[in-house]
Amino acid sequence: MNDAPMLHPSFQSKFSSRSMGVKLLIVCALALVMTIPALFVNDLVDDRTHRASDVVKEISSHVGGQQTFLGPTLAVPYDIPATSSAFNAKHGTYLVFPAQASATVKTRAEEKRRSLFKVPVFQADLNFEAAFDLNGVPSAAPQGAVLDWSRAEFIVGVTDARGAISDGSLTIGGKTLPLSPAETTENFSLGSDAAQQLKLKLFGARPGNVQPNSHFAVTAAMRFSGAQRIALLAYGKTTRLNMQGDWPDPSFDGGFLPVNHNITPSGFTADWTVPFIARGVRAEGVGDTLTGLDTTALGVSFVELADPYQSVTRSLKYVLLFLGLLFLSYFVFEVTTGKRVHPAQYVLVGIAQIIFYLLLLSLAERIGFDFGFLVAGAATVTLLSTNAGWIFASRAQAVRAFVVFALLYTLIYLLLRLEDNALLVGAVASFLAVAGAMYFTRSIDWYGSLPDTATPNQ
Template sequence: MNTDTPQPPQISRASQDALVTIRNWFAKRALFFKIILIGFLALVLLIPLGLVSDTLSERQSRYAEAVASIVAPWGGSQRITGPVLAIPFTHKVETEEWVVSGTHRFKEKKSHECTVVAYFLPDHLNVKGTIEPSARKRSIYTAHVYSALLQISGKFARPDFNFPGYKDITPQWDQARVGFLINDLRGVRESLTLAWDDERFAMQPGDGIYAESGLHAQLSAQAAQNGGDFSLSLTLNGSNAFEITPLARSTKMALNSPWPDPSFCGDYLPVTRNVTPEGFEARWETSFYARKAPQQWTGNQNTIPARELAKGSFGVRMMPAISAYRIVERSIKYGVLFIALVFTVFFLFEIVARVRLGALNYLLVGATLCVFFLGLLALSEFVAFGLAYAGSGAIATLMIGFYCARILRSAKRALAVGAMLGGVYAYLYFVLRMEDFSLIAGTAALFAVLGAVMYATRNLRNGSRAGRDDSA
């Protein structure tokens, strides 16, 4: 019986030479393949970054729902349009009608009385107010609201019913009414009275003109006929923005508030403003030349819809200048830059310190960077963004630093990585806080990183040190 052990097949000399050639070919291009691997890992990490971005979108939606539930009973964005004086009048209209008498059929002129509404805008409108901001919380979410303490005054000229195309005009003075359009009447918390010269008129719900949201007062015949000065004290709760529509020949508004970050909005900017950390003061002045509506019109001629009448408003927006969610969103957009900078640091360690790192090392460090963004999102819902950024960044830096102490086999190298990572976080925080110059700052960082890589690898050639004989 043959008990000889079978021998493995012998590799030919030619096959051995081919394997050596392939091994040498890959060895000479090890640097190239390493860069390709690092780039591939960076692209793979876009997946968890996308998941963090989806989580951010979900939290933003929940925040919007919470804010809407807080604002709903308080009052939304407020815009006051008015006042507008509406006075019905009758006029004669002559028509021709066919009349049959016996065997004769002929036209006969007949006169009918029709009722039309005339609308008048004020000559002067002055608005003075103080906007008191406050915060309302629900669970972990905060909504910013305000109470506007307003004094609205102005003057109406004597109504002129010289409308062309109307005959035998008879104003119905006792049916005159003056109305204000107000976006959200839930913000009105008190009974209101309109002062007109020496008379007082209770304000009623409804604008009394367009059947829109607002307030109106029924005037006496004497008040409507003579025109006069009016005033209204109004406390209006709202959120987000406060605006008025300049309907008078001359409109002036002066506002002050302890809100430190106003955003002036609308078609007109303040003529003067003073914004400090303690609040702002602003004053607007406009004339009727930029207004699309005429000074007076009738319901059957040049009728102006309410939405057209409310155009051209101006005011102030009472929202935080930069929300935490917006900054977190911007930081996630810079996530690739985070990963690229940190991976570059590790790559330079491999080149300069001749420390070999595996794909798993890069992947775990990249995963820690991705978790940093999730921690930033979670902490920013409870504390200020700066504290959230510092806390999440410190945790990620410590985790990576302790990990590097093992994989780099040196505490000094781990401290160097931690210091560089802290510098990266600090610089990118600086970029995130910038509004107008964030792009150029981020681009400068990329140029700096590319320059560092080029300098560190200036002596490399085909994966070997310059000066070595690659053919050996």
């Protein structure tokens, strides 16, 4: 028979509720539970992000969207007569790229707004130069193909012709010809992935005097609008590009990065050089020669340094760390002051933290992430520190809480801005926070109840 005394259930429950160890476990559990509302905030951010994306597509559709250009390329129709082995005649287009190509692009960008959303749009003046050497052409034509040089035309390409601001022109031998929809019937697409193929709208000019084994130079000029990104394909065996713009935050992308660039608050300049060996596309061939040209795009994206939705999403990734440190701070205050804090009060603190993210999102859309974080953070820190003063009935404790929470929010902001070093800083800060909690609670009897007054540290 067990003679050990049995605790009355109500007394045992009361004891458990007052145990410091159990209280810490409850606080940790509450921190985990409070991450659930953060998931709904994350869904709200996704919804706003999709809305912003829809606005971008709507505005872009009116100005041409992301534009990619192909410089002057010679297109020569060919026929393969029917033979005994091939009963049907075949037709196609033979492409010849210039031996030397150079282009200059000057852009002027601005932001177009729709409600709270904004999209960078641009106008671009493009000037192409192309030097052709037709000695030995054709060298990669299909067997039996007969090229019709009388119907040869120079083509240029663009992804969305609706962005044309003025008519384009092509000059050869001192004669200027207007660009019009190309007469070639072949539909050129770039890229092997059908779902992501880049389709070009072709414009051309037929000079009527192109002959094999000749040398000549061609220039072309166009003016187009677009949104977010502009790119030029490496259309020559050797291609050089100089691009200038007034956008202060360009992002260089595509198959090749510029060999040199300069970015200032008033704009940027960049130069690319793509030699033939790096281009990886034949100098001439049938229409599918263009397939691999999409990997040679020389692009500039007009981006904002601080995307509010991306920044808020990144801040939500630290929500568990943030709530954990916040609850841990209140628990340390509770232990060192001897004042009991009800779990419901922890829940209110967690709700205040979730509302911080809603404030941050709504303010970042209007005044940017940095100022939004400052305003939302200052408001939340003030509320939390005032709440600490109410709970612990001490102005000194309110000041102490203000300092601690201000440092905590500063840490979170730094984590969002450090990017590459965020993990290291976050890990070190968390380690120091836990070490501080261990120090301030070193004299606590975790099996005992919460003392009525603060216990001085020994």
